Amino acid sequence: MKKTIAIIIGLCCLGLIAPSLASAKEKKAKLTPEQVTAAKALLAKYDANTNGILDPEEIAKLQKDFAAGSAPDAAVFDVNSDKTLDDTEIATLQKALTAKGKKHKKKADDAAPAPAPAQ
Numbered sequence: 695m696k697k698t699i700a701i702i703i704g705l706c707c708l709g710l711i712a713p714s715l716a717s718a719k720e721k722k723a724k725l726t727p728e729q730v731t732a733a734k735a736l737l738a739k740y741d742a743n744t745n746g747i748l749d750p751e752e753i754a755k756l757q758k759d760f761a762a763g764s765a766p767d768a769a770v771f772d773v774n775s776d777k778t779l780d781d782t783e784i785a786t787l788q789k790a791l792t793a794k795g796k797k798h799k800k801k802a803d804d805a806a807p808a809p810a811p812a813q
């Protein structure tokens with residue numbers, strides 16, 4: 695009988711621990727396809743010097759526009775829906791841009807002619 699109670703208590707503890715582990719994993723935000731698409735649109739709109747990344751001043755403009763409600767594309771990055779883009783949310787945006795950039799780079803590599811074999 696005591697053993698049964700111990701097992702039940704053990705299972706209850708596992709039940710308490712497992713969900714908290716799962717939510718900890720979820721905090722490492724995975725990028726959604728929407729975020730990658732939005733990042734692309736935002737880069738096209740805010741990359742003023744067209745260097746392929748959002749520089750601090752470009753991010754600042756995006757944050758200002760988003761707070762003013764004139765950058766609806768960025769809403770997918772406003773995870774906590776407070777109508778502002780904080781550092782964490784900007785980091786997610788940058789991550790989405792990097793994810794896209796990697797793909798782009800791979801494409802460029804594919805397009806490049808194969809190096810001639812050494813003779």
Ligand SMILES: [Ca+2]
Binds near residue numbers: 740742747748749
């Ligand atoms: Ca830029």
Ligand SMILES: [Ca+2]
Binds near residue numbers: 774776777780783
């Ligand atoms: Ca926010």
